[in-house]
Amino acid sequence: MLQRSDFLLREDIIFLNHGSFGACPRAILDEQRRWVERLERQPVLFFREAPALLQSSRESLAAYVGAQPQDLVYVTNSTYGVNVAAHAFGDLLVAGDEIVTTDHEYGACDRAWHQYCVKKGIKYVRAEIPFPVPPIHDLVEIIWNRVTPKTKVLFLSHITSPTAVRLPVEELCARAKSAGIRTVVDGSHAPGHIPLHLSTLQADIYTANCHKWMCTPKGSAFLWVTPDLQEHVLPLIVSWGSDIPTADDGFFVDEHEYVGTRDISPFLTVPFALKWMAEHHWAEVQHDARALAAYASEVLLTIGGVESLCAIGQDAILQMAAVTLPDSTDTVDMKDWLYNKRSIEVVVHRWLGKPILRCSAHAHTSRADIDALAMAVNEYLRNTI
Ligand SMILES: Cc1ncc(COP(=O)(O)O)c(C=O)c1O
Structure with a gap:
C-alpha cells in the first residue's frame, strides 16, 4: 500500500490540494532522473532516438486512455492543449459562429477561448450552472439550452476546477455529434x-x-484529436513538423512532437508511471481516495453554515469534495489562516460569488488529515462568522 512517505510532500503540511498540481512520488521522479541522465550522457544520440522513444511512450498512454497512438501527442500541459484547440477553431470558424461553454471552466482556458473569439468575432456563450449544482440530467439540459443553429463548438471540462463537478461530457458529446457540433x-x-x-x-x-x-512529473499532458480534424489542428510553435517526418505515426504526430529542443523526460516517464500505478493496485488507491473525499464532505457538512455544492452525490465518484461556506466568509483570510495557523493546504476561494472549499484526496491522504481540516474549518468559522 502506498504511504505518504512514498511522496516528497513536507511532513509539516497537511496536503489536501492534490488537484491543483498533483504530487509526484519518489519512484517516478527517480525514473525521470534516469531519462535526464541518459539524455545528458549523449544528447545527440538521445535526440536521434527520441522519436522511437516517444512513440513507445505514446503507445502505452494510448492503451491506458483507450485511444490509437497516432491520434495522441504529448504536450506540456492542458492549458497548451486548449490553446491549440482554440487556435484551430479560431481559423475554422467565422464571425457570427458560436461556441458554448459553462461558467465553471478553468480561468486560463476560458481566457484563451475568449481571446481567440474576440479576435474573430465569434460569440463565446457561457451556460450558467446554478448552485447547488443540479443532477446530471438537468446539467445536460442547462448546457444544451444555450445551443443555437449558430453553435459550432462545445467546450467543456470533464471535471471542473473551481467546483470539482463532473460534467456530463459523455451525454453532451454524443448529442453534439448528432447535431454536427x-x-x-x-x-x-x-x-x-x-x-x-x-x-x-x-x-x-x-x-x-x-x-x-x-502523479507523473510536471509537464506531462496529452492532446488527442479525432482523425478527420487532425489536419486543421496545428501546434502553436512552428518547427520542422512533417517536412522532416520522424515518427511512423503520420502528419499529426510529426507536426506536434518536435517543437524545438525541450525536456521530454516527463513524457518518457509515463510508461513507468502506468506500471507503478498497476503495481500499486490503482483501482484500490482510487477507491480509498474516493472514500476519503466522501468522508471529507460528510464531516464538513456537519459544520454550521457549510452546505453541499451539488444536489447529487458527486463526492462518491470523485477524489475531490467541494462544499460551500457561509456567504460572509472571507476566503482569502480563511485560506491564509488554514495554512499559516494550521498548516493545511486546501483550496478556499470565491467562485461566482460563492465561497467554496475544495478538498482533494489521494494515496498520500489520511483520515487524520481530513479530521484536522474539519476541526480547523469549524474553529475558523465559529470565531469569524
Ligand atoms: C479543469 C482544468 N483545466 C486546466 C487546468 C490547467 O492545467 P495546467 O496548468 O497543467 O495546464 C487545470 C489546472 O488545475 C484545471 O483544473
Whole structure:
C-alpha cells in the first residue's frame, strides 16, 4: 500500500490540494532522473532516438486512455492543449459562429477561448450552472439550452476546477455529434481519476494532464484529436513538423512532437508511471481516495453554515469534495489562516460569488488529515462568522 512517505510532500503540511498540481512520488521522479541522465550522457544520440522513444511512450498512454497512438501527442500541459484547440477553431470558424461553454471552466482556458473569439468575432456563450449544482440530467439540459443553429463548438471540462463537478461530457458529446457540433474537452482532472476511453467518447478534441492524478512529473499532458480534424489542428510553435517526418505515426504526430529542443523526460516517464500505478493496485488507491473525499464532505457538512455544492452525490465518484461556506466568509483570510495557523493546504476561494472549499484526496491522504481540516474549518468559522 502506498504511504505518504512514498511522496516528497513536507511532513509539516497537511496536503489536501492534490488537484491543483498533483504530487509526484519518489519512484517516478527517480525514473525521470534516469531519462535526464541518459539524455545528458549523449544528447545527440538521445535526440536521434527520441522519436522511437516517444512513440513507445505514446503507445502505452494510448492503451491506458483507450485511444490509437497516432491520434495522441504529448504536450506540456492542458492549458497548451486548449490553446491549440482554440487556435484551430479560431481559423475554422467565422464571425457570427458560436461556441458554448459553462461558467465553471478553468480561468486560463476560458481566457484563451475568449481571446481567440474576440479576435474573430465569434460569440463565446457561457451556460450558467446554478448552485447547488443540479443532477446530471438537468446539467445536460442547462448546457444544451444555450445551443443555437449558430453553435459550432462545445467546450467543456470533464471535471471542473473551481467546483470539482463532473460534467456530463459523455451525454453532451454524443448529442453534439448528432447535431454536427464539434466538441473540445478539457480533461485535466480525468486521467488516473476516472475511467477514460477516448475512442468511444465521441469528443473531437480531448486534452488532459497526466501530472495531476496519475502523479507523473510536471509537464506531462496529452492532446488527442479525432482523425478527420487532425489536419486543421496545428501546434502553436512552428518547427520542422512533417517536412522532416520522424515518427511512423503520420502528419499529426510529426507536426506536434518536435517543437524545438525541450525536456521530454516527463513524457518518457509515463510508461513507468502506468506500471507503478498497476503495481500499486490503482483501482484500490482510487477507491480509498474516493472514500476519503466522501468522508471529507460528510464531516464538513456537519459544520454550521457549510452546505453541499451539488444536489447529487458527486463526492462518491470523485477524489475531490467541494462544499460551500457561509456567504460572509472571507476566503482569502480563511485560506491564509488554514495554512499559516494550521498548516493545511486546501483550496478556499470565491467562485461566482460563492465561497467554496475544495478538498482533494489521494494515496498520500489520511483520515487524520481530513479530521484536522474539519476541526480547523469549524474553529475558523465559529470565531469569524
Ligand atoms: C479543469 C482544468 N483545466 C486546466 C487546468 C490547467 O492545467 P495546467 O496548468 O497543467 O495546464 C487545470 C489546472 O488545475 C484545471 O483544473
